[in-house]
Amino acid sequence: MKLINFLDFKPLENLRTEMKAPLVKPIFIHPFHSHSKPVKSDRIEIESLDTLTIHPDGTLIFDNTRIILYIADNTLQYLNEAPIISEFHISSCPTIQELVTRGRRLRYFVTAADDEQFVVDDTNEVKRLTVCKDCLLFLNWSQFADVDQKRKKEIVATFTVSSFFEKYPRHL
Numbered sequence: 001m002k003l004i005n006f007l008d009f010k011p012l013e014n015l016r017t018e019m020k021a022p023l024v025k026p027i028f029i030h031p032f033h034s035h036s037k038p039v040k041s042d043r044i045e046i047e048s049l050d051t052l053t054i055h056p057d058g059t060l061i062f063d064n065t066r067i068i069l070y071i072a073d074n075t076l077q078y079l080n081e082a083p084i085i086s087e088f089h090i091s092s093c094p095t096i097q098e099l100v101t102r103g104r105r106l107r108y109f110v111t112a113a114d115d116e117q118f119v120v121d122d123t124n125e126v127k128r129l130t131v132c133k134d135c136l137l138f139l140n141w142s143q144f145a146d147v148d149q150k151r152k153k154e155i156v157a158t159f160t161v162s163s164f165f166e167k168y169p170r171h172l
């Protein structure tokens with residue numbers, strides 16, 4: 001069994017910082033609820049986008065689970081003017097399709113975690129990423145395709161991963 005790393009678990013870490021509790025080693029971690037919701041350490045690096053399948057609804061599937069995809073790779077910052085490393089993807093949007101077509105080898109990560117905080121590098125730095133606008137358009141999330149720019153910005157700003165998984169459950 002793979003134990004979760006509580007040091008990666010932001011709420012606990014925030015609480016620890018707030019309490020000014022020192023980090024004492026060794027820490028004994030007791031496994032609990034082996035099917036508890038995924039945490040940050042649950043991200044998986046995938047070799048290539050070919051390991052993903054596309055659900056008929058346009059979302060991305062890895063190992064029978066609906067997932068979110070993000071790219072943590074500074075070698076490609078923009079693709080067709082879309083920022084690559086500051087966004088996460090919830091669908092097989094045109095950006096993802098183009099990466100597949102080009103066969104771009106990048107550091108792709110999948111996760112089924114439930115917030116907008118993503119581990120973006122090997123030092124376990126966590127960053128808030130925003131949802132890809134192409135994905136919102138592709139899934140027509142909140143009628144994204146039909147609303148004006150102001151409303152589009154609101155939809156991007158208020159999008160949550162948990163609302164995504166509510167509409168498109170992790171487990172198929």
Ligand SMILES: [Zn+2]
Pocket residue numbers: 088089090091093094095096132133134135
């Ligand atoms: Zn996208």
